[in-house]
Every structure is written in C-alpha cells, then in structure tokens.
Amino acid sequence: MRFLLAGLTAGLLLLVGCWDMRELEDLAFVTAVAVDRLPSGEVRLVVQAFNPRALAGGTQGAITPSASVPSKCYRNYEARGKTVFAAVRELALKVPKRPYFTQSRVLLFTEGAARRGVAEVLDFFERSVEIRKIIPVFVVRGDVLELLDVPNPHESCPAMRLEGLVREQSRTSFFPVVTFGEFLGMLVSEGQEAYCPVVRAERNPTQKLRPREPLAPAPEPAMEIKVGGTAVFRRDRLVGFLNERESRGLLWAKGKVGGGALVLSLEGDKEVTVDVLRSQTRIRPHLTPYGPKFTVEIREEGNVAEAACPLDLSKLEVVRQLEAAQAAAIKAEVEQALRRAKELKADIFGFGAALHRHYPQEWKKLKQKWSEEVFPYLEVEVKVDAKLRRTGLRSKSLLQEVESRRR
Amino acid sequence: MRMGKKLKDLLVQSKLKRRLAPAPPPLPQEDRKAEKKVWEPGELKQIPISSSLEQNLALVKRVMGGNADFEMREFVLGGGEKRAAIIFMANMVERSQLNRQILENLMFRIPKDQKVDLDFLRDRVITVAEVCEVRDFWEVFSHVTEGCAVLFVDGENRALGLDVRGYERRAIEEPVTESTVRGPRDGFVEDVEENIMLIRRRIKTPNLVMERVTVGRLTRSVVVLAYIKGLVNPALVEEVKKRIAQIDMDAVYGFRYVEEMIIDNPYTFFPQAICTERPDRVCGALTEGRVVILVDTSPFALIVPASLPMLLQTPEDYYHISGISTAIRWLRYLAFIFSVVGSPLYVAISNYHPDMIPARLLLSLAAAREGVPVPAALEAFMMEVAFELLREAGIRLPRQVGQAVSIVGALIIGEAAVRAGLVSPLMVIIVAATGIASFTVPSYELGVPMRLLRFPILFLAATLGLFGVVVGLLAILIHLAGLRSFGLPYLSPLAPLKFGELRDVLVRAPFWAMRTRPETSKRNWFRVSPWGRSQRPEEEHRRES
Amino acid sequence: MVREEGRISALQACGYQISIVLATAILFVPGIVAQKARSDGWLSLLLAFIFGLIVAVISSKLALRFPSQTVIQYAPRILGPFLGKIVGFIYVYYFFYVAYYVQRQFGELMTTAYMQETPIVVFIAILTLLSCYAIYQGLEVICRVNQIVLVIFIPAFFFLLALIAKDIRLDNFLPFLENGWGPPLVGALAPGAWMGEVAVILMLTPFVSDRRRVLRTSVTAVVVLFLCMLVVVVGAIGTMGAEVVARLLFPAFSLYRRIHFATIPILERQDAVFMMIWVAGMLFKLTTFFYAGLLALSQWLGLKTYRPLIFPTGALLAALSLMSWHNISDLVAFSAEVFPLSIDFVNLFLTGLLLLVAACRGLREVNGSPYADGEEVKGSAGAV
Structure with a gap:
C-alpha cells in the first residue's frame, strides 16, 4: 500500500509538466499600462516594460550595443485591437518576452478614452488576475507617448516616477490618490461618481538650450511629468476636470487631506502659510421638507510654516484669528470644488451615498433624478474647525522684528 | 523480518542437534x-x-x-x-x-x-x-x-x-560533533565502562539503573540500558528490553546496529532515537524519564523515545539565560525550516510568483538572470548538488586538505561560475544560506534528511511553484505526525498538543518555571518541588539580608 | 505495528470540527452573504451563528445518546433496519458529496487565481493523494497534523486580515436593514449550512477520549467559526464595499490582494502566502470529509477497516469532482443555491429527525458497549 502510494505520487509528478513556469528573463515586466481609444473605437494600448539588461550592465541595452548612448531601463510598446485583451495579445507580435502585468505600477487612461467611457475597457483589468487592484489610476492629458518617455535620472522609469509622485501626494494634496480598486468601487456604488488624478507631461523650465559640448554631463531633460488636478466622471465617462485647488477642496470634503501648504491671505496683502497636518471629515445628511440638506464637518490641524507678514504669533488672539482664516480658506476651497462639481453634475463628493447610508428610503425616491435635478441644487453647509498647533522654531515673525527695529 | 529471524533460529538449532548427536567428542x-x-x-x-x-x-x-x-x-x-x-x-x-x-x-x-x-x-x-x-x-x-x-x-x-581486564582506551575528550560554549567538555568514549562512569558521576541516586545485556552472536557487544527508576515509565523499559532481546545478528559494532533493530518505523529518513556524545544530554534525558542505551565500542549513546522538538534542542540551551536560549532556539527552528525550503522557495517564487518580489529587487533579479543559460530550477539543482559534493568531500578528506576543498569549491568555483555567467549570484547566495541553515540543526542525523528532502521539494517547486512547496511540506508533516518513537508521537508535544510541555519547546523557560516533569514520566509529577520558587537563589538571598 | 483507529482528545475533535468548515467557508462566505444581504452581511452571520448553535446542540445530544457508536451504526436502531440503512447511505453520500465539491472548489481557485495554464486535474489529484496519505495514517495522525495546521492557519489568517484593517470603512456597513430582515435571513442560509457541518461529531464521538465534552467542543467550534467568518466578512465588506464584494468569485482572495502599504511595499502582493496556508486548510477540509465518508461507508458496508477503500474512493471522488460541474458559473450557482439547502437537509433535518425519534422511543446506549463510559484512556507514551 505504502509503495503503491509512493509509486502513484511519483508517477503523477513525473507526468506533471511545468505549465505555468516562466523564467524571470523570459518575462517583460510591464510597469505602466495606458489605454487609449482610436476614433474608430479600437483600443490602443501602450505598455511600458522594464528592461533589466540596462541594470545588468551599462550600455549593453542600448539600441546599438557599441554606441555610447546610455541604455534606457524601459521600452514602450503599442498595440491595437478591438478589445483590450486582443490588444494585449497583439503585443506578442512585437515583444519577444511574455508581457507580465502583475508588477504594473500605474493604470492610465487617455483623455479621449476616458471621455468615451471606461467601463468597457475596465472589465479586462478587473477580471484579470495579473492586474492588481492597489495600483493608482490616472487620466492623462496630452500625449501619452510623450508622458511615458520622459527621461529623468531621478527615477529613470516614468511609471516608477509616477508611483513616487503618488507616494508624496500628501505634501500638497493637490490631487487625489485613487487606486484601481477604489475607482472600481466608485464606479459601481450608488450616489458616488468616480474621480481620479490627472497627469500630464509639461515643458521643463529648468532646461537651458545651449550647444552640447563633448564630455559635458547630460542636460536637463526637456519635459517633466506633473500630476495635479482631478478628472471627474459621470457614470463612467469623463466630463471635466478640477484644478489643483478644487482637487484639494474635494479631498477636504472626503477627509483625505493628509498635508499640504494652505496659504491664508490676510488683510493687506499679507500671507501666512500653514502646513496642514491632518484632517477629518464627516458628511451628515438632514432631511428637510424641501429635500435633503448636507453638512460637511471638517476638523483640521496645522502648523505655521511661513509668515510673510508682521504677526506676533505669541499672542493668542492672533492665533485665533489665523485659525478663523484657515477655516475660511478651507471652506472656500471646498465650496469652489462643490461649485465645479455641480456644474459638471457629478456627485464626486458622495452626498448621494451618504443619503443612501442614512436614509435609504429617501434615497430610493431621489435616486433617479439625483444627478440631474437634485445634486446641482443641493444645499451644503461646510463647517470647518481649524486648529493651529505649533509655529515652528520661532513665534514672532521675522518681518515683524525687522520692521520694529526699523521703527 | 521477525519471521526470518525465527527461521534462522530454527536452522541454528537443528544444526546443533545434528552436531551434538554423537556423544561428547573424544579429546585427543x-x-x-x-x-x-x-x-x-x-x-x-x-x-x-x-x-x-x-x-x-x-x-x-x-x-x-x-x-x-x-x-x-x-x-x-x-x-x-x-x-x-x-x-x-x-x-x-x-x-x-x-x-x-x-x-x-x-x-x-x-x-x-x-x-x-x-x-x-x-x-x-x-x-x-x-x-x-x-x-x-x-x-x-x-x-x-x-x-x-x-x-x-x-x-x-x-x-x-x-576480571583483570586492561586495555588501552582513548582518553575522555571534548565531543567533536556536539560542541558547546558553556557546557562541560567531557564526551563519551568507546569504552562503555567509562561512559557509565560519566553518567554515574552526574546522577548520584541508587535509582539510576544500569542493565547490561549482550547482543551480537560473534561480537557479544555489551549494551547497557540506563534509566531512573521511579521516573521512567516501566512499560517503556519493558518495551526497550523486549526489542533489544529480539536483536539476533552476528555483529553489533555501534549504536546504529542497535538503533536500526529497535526503532518503530524502518521506512523513514528521520532519526527515531537521539544519538549523542554528551553525557550531560544523556543525563537530561534520564531525568525526563527516558531510557538511554549505551553500546560498547561506540562513543555515542542512544536516547529513546525521541521526538522532533527534542532533536532541535541543544544542551547549550540549558547553559544560557532562558530568554537568550529561547531566541536562539527560535533562530534554529527557522533555520531548520529554511534548510528544507530555502532554495525551493526561491525557485518557486521566481518561476511562478514573480509578483511577490518587490519591484526593485525583482528588477535586479531579472538583471542577474540575464544570460544565465539554464533554467532557474536546474541552476538551483546544480548548485545544491555541488554544495553537497563539497560538503561530502570536506568531511571525507583529512582536515588539512578539507580546508583546501572548501576554498577551491566555495571561492574559486563559485566565483568563477558567477563570472562565467553559469549561475546567477543570487542563486549562490540562496544555496549557501540554505546550506548554512542546515548546519544549524543541532543533531547531525536530522540535518542530513532535511538536506535530502530538499531535492524532492525543489522538484515540486519547479513543477508546481509554491503549491508544490506546500504539498511537499504537508506530506512531510503528515509523515512526521505518523511516526512514533517507542509509542511517543514524534511531534509531541506539538501534536498531540501538550500545553505544559511547550515551555521547553516554544521557549526555554527558566528552570524554576519548568516545574512539572514531561509526559514520558507520568508518575512523579514535580520536577521542581512545588515550593521551589521560594528557593530561588535571589529570594533566598533577600531573605537573609 | 498495527495502527488502530486510536483515540483523540476533545481538543482535537474540536479542531476537526473547525477544519471541516473553515477553509472554504472563509473563501466564499463574504461573496454569498454580500450578494444576498448587502451591507447587512454581518447580521446574516449572527443568524447563521444561532443556526450553527442549534445544529451543534442537536447533533451533540444525539451523539451523546450513543457515545460508542457512529450515526451509521445506530441509525438502523432508531429508524428500523431499512430506513436506517437509507439514512446511513444519505450520510455516506453527504460526506463524499461535500468532499468532491471541496476538491472542485480548490481546483477552481488554483486554476483561476494562481496557475491558469495548469489543468485542474493536477490540483485535484495531488490534493486527493495527500489526503489519501493522511487518511491512510489514521484518525490520530489526521487530528495531530490538523492541530498544527490550524495553529498556523488561524493566526496567519488573522494576521493577513490585520494588514487590511486600516482600510476598513465603517460607512460601508450602512445603510442598516435597508430592505428589512428578509435579505439577512436569506444570506444566513449559506453560512448557516456551513456551520452546520460541525455535525460531523456524529461520526467522531466514539473516538473522543473525553466524551462528556462533546457538546462543549461543538459549541466552541461554532464560536470559532463564527468569529473567523465574521472577521472575513467585516474585512471584505468594510474595505471593498458590499457592491464590489457581491460581484467577486473569491472575495477573501481578492481581499488579500488589496493589502496595500505605500511605505512598506514588501507587504503588498503577498497573496501567494495566503494560497500556501489556504492549501493546508483545504487539504484538511477535504481530509475531514473524506475520512468521515470512508468511515461511514465502511461501517455501512459492515467492513472492519476502511483502508482498502481509500484509493478507489479517492479516484472516484476526483472523477466526480471533475464531471459534476461544467464551469465555474455552474459551481458558483450551485454553492449559492443548491448546496446550502442540501447540507441543511442532512445536518439539521436528518439529525433532528434521528434525535426526535430516539427521544420519543427512549433509545439510549445500553451498557456493555465496546467503550464503557468513564473508561480512562492510557497516556500515549510507552503504551505500544
């Protein structure tokens, strides 16, 4: 019996092939996937695949091995097809390795693709095991090929650079971070429209055009990748954008601001800048005879980072004044964002979802006409409770002392 | 097996009868x-x-x-x-x-x-x-x-x-295969009498019983059974005696001859008796209610019953502060597991689940693999075989030459292979780490099966990825759980779970906390007297001052 | 070296009861519950918990009436030889039926999520072979390994869930009772059926050394299972939202794929670790059913040992698991609609019926059984 078992097992194992085995060097690790739609309706896929040879040995990976052009650590491929998967498989005609998507860092939609609706192209990405739900989603303004081929020695692979920018998002909070999973969740949930950050390739102002000298180090790159702003979807179609301040307004309302510079303009052209530490938000629906009304309660804490005006921060009333200014600034940002969302008739704030959670019956009545008739005229009250905690290494501002001495 | 033995007995007897038929032979x-x-x-x-x-x-x-x-x-x-x-x-x-x-x-x-x-x-x-x-x-x-x-x-x-016996004996030396930093330096020698002395010197109770049996038709080797009356389970002693009495073979030269004839399960790689050269370890086992078997001409003693957790303990554990011993013990447990799955895990992850590797590491891995002509699985297999070859060569050769082997093997061949692009540097690291991990397994006879089992698991990893590794590990686990050593389940006290005994397995509890004796000796329950805590030295000291 | 069936401790019996439910339940329950009850999924679990307790109590009471026999042996005594044999056969079939269902589920996840190009038969065959090996070694060994597997499985499971705890949003559990108590009740059906599987104690009681604790072990098992399912349902709905979870085939798997740490990227994408521990859990889910089925079958046929049946039955189950469902949609529809009801029928209805009849007829174990009550079991050490 024992031997029978052993024999059976051994036999089975010998019969087992290596169906799913793939050698590392036979994989093309895709780091970024960009989806575009051609006017004909065909899907155009641009993928960025890593080139490990560039890491293995200096110039080996260059197009011509003997040339002194440094090798790039990535290659971009384009493929077209009627559907996403067809395009993915068409890549095999050009890529000598198996495109392997599990390590992809970002998922990009071109503006055109997003305007046509993302649902039909998203199905593949949701169904596929290889695509992770934790990667961030972007809408690309401008040419995606340009974006994916911006050289930069700081993080030479553009996809990885995007990932790095996302990691540093809380330094400005000028764009939302939306993972693919969250994006999908927003697409399907009731009373919540989807949004995602916007990325574009910009001209790099630090580049100076001068004749290239032999042996001179590489010049500053001509282009720069910049993330900022929010793409707003209704259903699954892109309908418009929020600028950077409005994006932060949206994030305030979502309770997702983890940092950023908040500039408070005081009377007389004076500016104090606050370093936002953390924030919390609560959206509360109220039922009134005239329909639902919402309160957005924001609690925020910040430090004074810069005071470009003669202010005595050691005085309590000055701090209170600043706190009020802070609250006003936040409120302004939120209201600005809300105005823009109302214009676009896209409830990216999730007021509908909040109503659904708290008053499901009411929601059922309003569901059909929510985005057309209710949301654009929604009454929203923004209450901000802003706190200043610390003032950095000094209390009085430098300007104040300079002025007092002058006097 | 038993039938064969009986048959042999019959044959011997009948031969005897035939020879004895003519009355006492004349004496020329x-x-x-x-x-x-x-x-x-x-x-x-x-x-x-x-x-x-x-x-x-x-x-x-x-x-x-x-x-x-x-x-x-x-x-x-x-x-x-x-x-x-x-x-x-x-x-x-x-x-x-x-x-x-x-x-x-x-x-x-x-x-x-x-x-x-x-x-x-x-x-x-x-x-x-x-x-x-x-x-x-x-x-x-x-x-x-x-x-x-x-x-x-x-x-x-x-x-x-x-009895005027007198022959040359090796002096008592430090144990070669099990060395400790803090432990005693005496080890068993080939002479059983000397070994008995080493045990007696440590346990001075008349209840320590040494029973002498002779086995081997030609060698008539002396086998000594040692146990402590009152601690040992009498059924265990009877069982050991019975099994030793059944040994009927021409020659018994060392402990392995006895061990192989008395263990429960002959079809396994895993040792079912602990062999040790250290008297302190033997004495520890005796006081836990185990039986020790000494075989003349062998500098090793056998401890039965054995269990896997016991094989992973070293006497060193008991010569250090308990917290430190616990940490080191866990290091050893991890190394023990790593020694089986080290290179298979690498093969499985890199060939089947590259998504598990963080991006940057993955890229450098892929870069290292560029230009390696063989698949990763074969690469791992080759490296493992090379490692085993080096190890074996190092043991077999005289010590001075052995060092040369390791230098040539590890440094020159390894370095050259990497330079030549035959293997990737990471594979060398992984195989070496796995090898080192296998050397931390304290008992030599447990380290060897682990290294051998690595090969089938490597094969499973290459064919089925992590699933294969898990399947291999589970098969080993089921096998281990099915083993018994003289009735003691091989994985006890882990499975079946004995909470009380875990304090000497998961941790090395301080001696004052290990108050009860283990399962092997059920009768006298307390190892430390129940009021033992108050006799802890520092408390005594406090009371005096 | 004759291996007897052996004796297991009450703790091991409890482990057996946990394993018989755990592995598949945590994988599929969130999806089924979210589909039916949406954000009230956790309420469904509460209801299922009550259901599980009822089954646990009924089956333990029945088991304690005949502590030295399995249900196959005493069913004819309760219902008469003919009906009893039929009920016995239903039990036999039930165990095998779940066993091959489990095999198929296992194969489907492996081929969907990890190794798309490997034929499903490979996974099923390997798992079945391992299971045969464990069963060949006997009940004691199954329980021993099961203990170890559970000790690794449950903490690892909770650890992985702790990694996504930071993403749980309580908002996802609102609205509360949007459509009344109906959906949570419907949603409770499947997890309730799963928890009802602890009725396997009917097959185990004769081998438990401390039989008076049978009720306690069953209840403990149900509590543990409830906690595990609750945690995974709360985790899944809390992080992904009921709408997303309801669409997923393997919600727990998707959940682990969402572990996300921007600062510690090494913790991301480790769902293959989940697969590793899940294989172990699945092996024991299969083994527990397979063993119970083999034991039941051998007793139903009046055999002395089940050992000769292991391989033929294993092969049969593997074949059945491959042929019974055409595709994954078939399987999913089956697990949501047919499976819970059929299991409830056996675990609640049949067990309840047996207990009722036995109670009405006043049937109890008479003394002189092979294992008299209160018999002490010898320690394993040295007792060879």
Whole structure:
C-alpha cells in the first residue's frame, strides 16, 4: 500500500509538466499600462516594460550595443485591437518576452478614452488576475507617448516616477490618490461618481538650450511629468476636470487631506502659510421638507510654516484669528470644488451615498433624478474647525522684528 | 523480518542437534595445532568443566590453540602440590595485576597444609574485585575473549573468572560533533565502562539503573540500558528490553546496529532515537524519564523515545539565560525550516510568483538572470548538488586538505561560475544560506534528511511553484505526525498538543518555571518541588539580608 | 505495528470540527452573504451563528445518546433496519458529496487565481493523494497534523486580515436593514449550512477520549467559526464595499490582494502566502470529509477497516469532482443555491429527525458497549 502510494505520487509528478513556469528573463515586466481609444473605437494600448539588461550592465541595452548612448531601463510598446485583451495579445507580435502585468505600477487612461467611457475597457483589468487592484489610476492629458518617455535620472522609469509622485501626494494634496480598486468601487456604488488624478507631461523650465559640448554631463531633460488636478466622471465617462485647488477642496470634503501648504491671505496683502497636518471629515445628511440638506464637518490641524507678514504669533488672539482664516480658506476651497462639481453634475463628493447610508428610503425616491435635478441644487453647509498647533522654531515673525527695529 | 529471524533460529538449532548427536567428542592429545573443527556456542555450553585439569586444558588448547595472543600459564598452588592453570588473552589483561594479585598470591600466600579448594581461593587468596564462578566452557571462553583470566584448579569441576581486564582506551575528550560554549567538555568514549562512569558521576541516586545485556552472536557487544527508576515509565523499559532481546545478528559494532533493530518505523529518513556524545544530554534525558542505551565500542549513546522538538534542542540551551536560549532556539527552528525550503522557495517564487518580489529587487533579479543559460530550477539543482559534493568531500578528506576543498569549491568555483555567467549570484547566495541553515540543526542525523528532502521539494517547486512547496511540506508533516518513537508521537508535544510541555519547546523557560516533569514520566509529577520558587537563589538571598 | 483507529482528545475533535468548515467557508462566505444581504452581511452571520448553535446542540445530544457508536451504526436502531440503512447511505453520500465539491472548489481557485495554464486535474489529484496519505495514517495522525495546521492557519489568517484593517470603512456597513430582515435571513442560509457541518461529531464521538465534552467542543467550534467568518466578512465588506464584494468569485482572495502599504511595499502582493496556508486548510477540509465518508461507508458496508477503500474512493471522488460541474458559473450557482439547502437537509433535518425519534422511543446506549463510559484512556507514551 505504502509503495503503491509512493509509486502513484511519483508517477503523477513525473507526468506533471511545468505549465505555468516562466523564467524571470523570459518575462517583460510591464510597469505602466495606458489605454487609449482610436476614433474608430479600437483600443490602443501602450505598455511600458522594464528592461533589466540596462541594470545588468551599462550600455549593453542600448539600441546599438557599441554606441555610447546610455541604455534606457524601459521600452514602450503599442498595440491595437478591438478589445483590450486582443490588444494585449497583439503585443506578442512585437515583444519577444511574455508581457507580465502583475508588477504594473500605474493604470492610465487617455483623455479621449476616458471621455468615451471606461467601463468597457475596465472589465479586462478587473477580471484579470495579473492586474492588481492597489495600483493608482490616472487620466492623462496630452500625449501619452510623450508622458511615458520622459527621461529623468531621478527615477529613470516614468511609471516608477509616477508611483513616487503618488507616494508624496500628501505634501500638497493637490490631487487625489485613487487606486484601481477604489475607482472600481466608485464606479459601481450608488450616489458616488468616480474621480481620479490627472497627469500630464509639461515643458521643463529648468532646461537651458545651449550647444552640447563633448564630455559635458547630460542636460536637463526637456519635459517633466506633473500630476495635479482631478478628472471627474459621470457614470463612467469623463466630463471635466478640477484644478489643483478644487482637487484639494474635494479631498477636504472626503477627509483625505493628509498635508499640504494652505496659504491664508490676510488683510493687506499679507500671507501666512500653514502646513496642514491632518484632517477629518464627516458628511451628515438632514432631511428637510424641501429635500435633503448636507453638512460637511471638517476638523483640521496645522502648523505655521511661513509668515510673510508682521504677526506676533505669541499672542493668542492672533492665533485665533489665523485659525478663523484657515477655516475660511478651507471652506472656500471646498465650496469652489462643490461649485465645479455641480456644474459638471457629478456627485464626486458622495452626498448621494451618504443619503443612501442614512436614509435609504429617501434615497430610493431621489435616486433617479439625483444627478440631474437634485445634486446641482443641493444645499451644503461646510463647517470647518481649524486648529493651529505649533509655529515652528520661532513665534514672532521675522518681518515683524525687522520692521520694529526699523521703527 | 521477525519471521526470518525465527527461521534462522530454527536452522541454528537443528544444526546443533545434528552436531551434538554423537556423544561428547573424544579429546585427543595433540596440542598447539590449529583445529579444523568450528566450535559453536551451543556446543561449548554443553561441555561442563571436568575435574581433571589435563582434560580441561586439552580442550582449551583445541579451541584456542591456534591463537597467537592466547596465553596459558600452568603452575602449582602454594602450600601443596595441587596444580592449577590460568588462561587469558595476552593483550587484553593488565599484566601487573595478574602477576601481583593473582599469580603471586596463588603461589606464595597460601598457608601450608591448608586444604585448598576453589572457594577458599576466591574468599581468601585472590585479591581481585570481580570474581565469578564458571561452570561450562562457553562461559570460560566468553570470559577469556572479554579480557578476563580464567583459573582452573585440578580436581575442581568449576573455574574462576577473574576480571583483570586492561586495555588501552582513548582518553575522555571534548565531543567533536556536539560542541558547546558553556557546557562541560567531557564526551563519551568507546569504552562503555567509562561512559557509565560519566553518567554515574552526574546522577548520584541508587535509582539510576544500569542493565547490561549482550547482543551480537560473534561480537557479544555489551549494551547497557540506563534509566531512573521511579521516573521512567516501566512499560517503556519493558518495551526497550523486549526489542533489544529480539536483536539476533552476528555483529553489533555501534549504536546504529542497535538503533536500526529497535526503532518503530524502518521506512523513514528521520532519526527515531537521539544519538549523542554528551553525557550531560544523556543525563537530561534520564531525568525526563527516558531510557538511554549505551553500546560498547561506540562513543555515542542512544536516547529513546525521541521526538522532533527534542532533536532541535541543544544542551547549550540549558547553559544560557532562558530568554537568550529561547531566541536562539527560535533562530534554529527557522533555520531548520529554511534548510528544507530555502532554495525551493526561491525557485518557486521566481518561476511562478514573480509578483511577490518587490519591484526593485525583482528588477535586479531579472538583471542577474540575464544570460544565465539554464533554467532557474536546474541552476538551483546544480548548485545544491555541488554544495553537497563539497560538503561530502570536506568531511571525507583529512582536515588539512578539507580546508583546501572548501576554498577551491566555495571561492574559486563559485566565483568563477558567477563570472562565467553559469549561475546567477543570487542563486549562490540562496544555496549557501540554505546550506548554512542546515548546519544549524543541532543533531547531525536530522540535518542530513532535511538536506535530502530538499531535492524532492525543489522538484515540486519547479513543477508546481509554491503549491508544490506546500504539498511537499504537508506530506512531510503528515509523515512526521505518523511516526512514533517507542509509542511517543514524534511531534509531541506539538501534536498531540501538550500545553505544559511547550515551555521547553516554544521557549526555554527558566528552570524554576519548568516545574512539572514531561509526559514520558507520568508518575512523579514535580520536577521542581512545588515550593521551589521560594528557593530561588535571589529570594533566598533577600531573605537573609 | 498495527495502527488502530486510536483515540483523540476533545481538543482535537474540536479542531476537526473547525477544519471541516473553515477553509472554504472563509473563501466564499463574504461573496454569498454580500450578494444576498448587502451591507447587512454581518447580521446574516449572527443568524447563521444561532443556526450553527442549534445544529451543534442537536447533533451533540444525539451523539451523546450513543457515545460508542457512529450515526451509521445506530441509525438502523432508531429508524428500523431499512430506513436506517437509507439514512446511513444519505450520510455516506453527504460526506463524499461535500468532499468532491471541496476538491472542485480548490481546483477552481488554483486554476483561476494562481496557475491558469495548469489543468485542474493536477490540483485535484495531488490534493486527493495527500489526503489519501493522511487518511491512510489514521484518525490520530489526521487530528495531530490538523492541530498544527490550524495553529498556523488561524493566526496567519488573522494576521493577513490585520494588514487590511486600516482600510476598513465603517460607512460601508450602512445603510442598516435597508430592505428589512428578509435579505439577512436569506444570506444566513449559506453560512448557516456551513456551520452546520460541525455535525460531523456524529461520526467522531466514539473516538473522543473525553466524551462528556462533546457538546462543549461543538459549541466552541461554532464560536470559532463564527468569529473567523465574521472577521472575513467585516474585512471584505468594510474595505471593498458590499457592491464590489457581491460581484467577486473569491472575495477573501481578492481581499488579500488589496493589502496595500505605500511605505512598506514588501507587504503588498503577498497573496501567494495566503494560497500556501489556504492549501493546508483545504487539504484538511477535504481530509475531514473524506475520512468521515470512508468511515461511514465502511461501517455501512459492515467492513472492519476502511483502508482498502481509500484509493478507489479517492479516484472516484476526483472523477466526480471533475464531471459534476461544467464551469465555474455552474459551481458558483450551485454553492449559492443548491448546496446550502442540501447540507441543511442532512445536518439539521436528518439529525433532528434521528434525535426526535430516539427521544420519543427512549433509545439510549445500553451498557456493555465496546467503550464503557468513564473508561480512562492510557497516556500515549510507552503504551505500544
């Protein structure tokens, strides 16, 4: 019996092939996937695949091995097809390795693709095991090929650079971070429209055009990748954008601001800048005879980072004044964002979802006409409770002392 | 197996009967002539010692005559005319003792006109501690071949076996295979008597029992069973004795002969008895209620029953602060697991689940793999085989050359292979780390099966990825859980779970916290007296001050 | 070296009861519950918990009436030889039926999520072979390994869930009772059926050394299972939202794929670790059913040992698991609609019926059974 078992097992194992085995060097690790739609309706896929040879040995990976052009650590491929998967498989005609998507860092939609609706192209990405739900989603303004081929020695692979920018998002909070999973969740949930950050390739102002000298180090790159702003979807179609301040307004309302510079303009052209530490938000629906009304309660804490005006921060009333200014600034940002969302008739704030959670019956009545008739005229009250905690290494501002001495 | 043995017994007996059919053989007078006849033990047992010295010596000569190291000394007992003879193996007795305490006494220290018989000699004349009476020739030759001298006296149908054994022994040295930093430095030697001494010196209770059994038809090796009465489960002792009694083979040279004949499951790679050269480890096992088997000519003792957690403990654990021992123990457990799955995990992850590797590491991995001509699985297999080769070569060669092997192998070949692009540098690291992990397994006989099992798991990893690794590990786990060593489940106290005993497995609890004795000795429950805590040194000190 | 069936401790019996439910339940329950009850999924679990307790109590009471026999042996005594045999056969079939269902589920996840190109038969065959090996070694060994597997499985499971705890949003559990108590009740059906599988104690009681604790072990098992399922349902709905979870085939798997740490990227994408521990859990889910089925079958046929049946039955189950469902949609529909009801029928209805009849007829174990009550079991050490 024992031997029978052993024999059976051994036999089975010998019969087992290596169906799913793939050698590392036979994989093309895709780091970024960009989806575009051609006017004909065909899907155009641009993928960025890593080139490990560039890491293995200096110039080996260059197009011509003997040339002194440094090798790039990535290659971009384009493929077209009627559907996403067809395009993915068409890549095999050009890529000598198996495109392997599990390590992809970002998922990009071109503006055109997003305007046509993302649902039909998203199905593949949701169904596929290889695509992770934790990667961030972007809408690309401008040419995606340009974006994916911006050289930069700081993080030479553009996809990885995007990932790095996302990691540093809380330094400005000028764009939302939306993972693919969250994006999908927003697409399907009731009373919540989807949004995602916007990325574009910009001209790099630090580049100076001068004749290239032999042996001179590489010049500053001509282009720069910049993330900022929010793409707003209704259903699954892109309908418009929020600028950077409005994006932060949206994030305030979502309770997702983890940092950023908040500039408070005081009377007389004076500016104090606050370093936002953390924030919390609560959206509360109220039922009134005239329909639902919402309160957005924001609690925020910040430090004074810069005071470009003669202010005595050691005085309590000055701090209170600043706190009020802070609250006003936040409120302004939120209201600005809300105005823009109302214009676009896209409830990216999730007021509908909040109503659904708290008053499901009411929601059922309003569901059909929510985005057309209710949301654009929604009454929203923004209450901000802003706190200043610390003032950095000094209390009085430098300007104040300079002025007092002058006097 | 058992049937075969019985059959053999039957054969031997029938042969004996056929030989014994003609009555006691005539005793011809030629001497010192190599005899063609082969004397079987059973036959010798049948021949009693006769009262005629002549006859006895004649038979002795017939049996032992051809031996160059056999000595026979005939003499006359002092105080009369009675003849006597003493026989012994020349190189196995201590000559001075034989001369002074036996021959001198027998020849000169007997008062005149004394009626001399064997009892008198034993009681009054011979000043040797161990003396025993011998009645047949089987016993005579047993004693002689063991190194005792046998004294025949004319007119007596008995003889005296005198223990004057003396042969060269290796001095007690530091154990080679199990060294500790803080532990005692004495290790067992080949001589079983010395080993008994090493144990006795540590456990000074009359309840420590040493039972002596002889096994092996030709070698008649001494096997000593040691246990502590009152701690050991009597059923266990009975079982061990029964199994040892069933051993019937020509030669027993070392512990492995005994071990292989008495373990529960012959089809396994895993050791079911712990073999150790350290007396302190043996004593620890004795006080846990285990049985220790010492085999003459082997510098190792066997501890039964064994369990896997025990095999992963070292005596060192008990010579350090308990917290430190616990940490080191866990390091060892992890290394133990890593030694099986190290390189298979690498193969499985890189070939089947590259998504598990963080991006940057993955890229450098892929870069390292560029240009390696063989698949990762084969690469790992080659490296593992090379590693095993180096290890084996290092052990077999003399120590000075062995170092050269490791230098050539590890540094030169490894470096050159990486340079040449035959293997990726990471694979060298992984295989080396796996190898080192396997060396941290404290018992050598457990480290070897782990290294061997790595190969099938490597194969599984190459064919089925992490799923294969899990399947392999589960199969090993089921196998281990199915093993028993003398009735003790091999994985106890992990499975079946015995919470109380985990304190010496998951941690090395301080001695004052390990209050109860383990499962193996059920009867006397407390290891530390229940009020033991108050006797902790620092508290005593506090009470005094 | 004759291996007897052996004795298991009450703790091991409890482990057996946990394993018989755990592995598949945590994988599929969130999806089924979210589909039916949406954000009130956790309420469904509460209801299922009550259901599980009822089954646990009924089956333990029945088991304690005949502590030295299995249900196959005493069913004829309760219902008469003919009906009893039929009920016995239903039990036999039930165990095998779940066993091959489990095999298929296992194969489907492996081929969907990890190794798309490997034929499903490979996974099923390997798992079945391992299971046969464990069963060949006997109940004691199954329980021992099961203990170890659970000790690794449950903490690892909770650890992985702790990694996504930071993403749980309580908002996802609102609205509360949007459509009344109906949906949570419907949603409770499947997890309730799963928890009802602890009725396997009917097959185990004769081998438990401390039989008075049978009720306690069953209840403990149900509590543990409830906690595990609750945690995974709360985790899944809390992080992904009921709408997303309801669409997923393997919600727990998707959940682990969402572990996300921007600062510690090494913790991301480690769902293959989940697969590793899940294989172990699945092996024991299969083994527990397979063993119970083999034991039941051998007793139903009046055999002395089940050992000769292991391989033929294993092969049969593997074949059945491959042929019974055409595709994954078939399987999913089956596990949501047919499976819970059929299991409830056996675990609640049949067991309840047996207990009722036995109670009405006043049937109890008479003394003189092979294992008299209160018999002490010898320690394993040295008792060979």
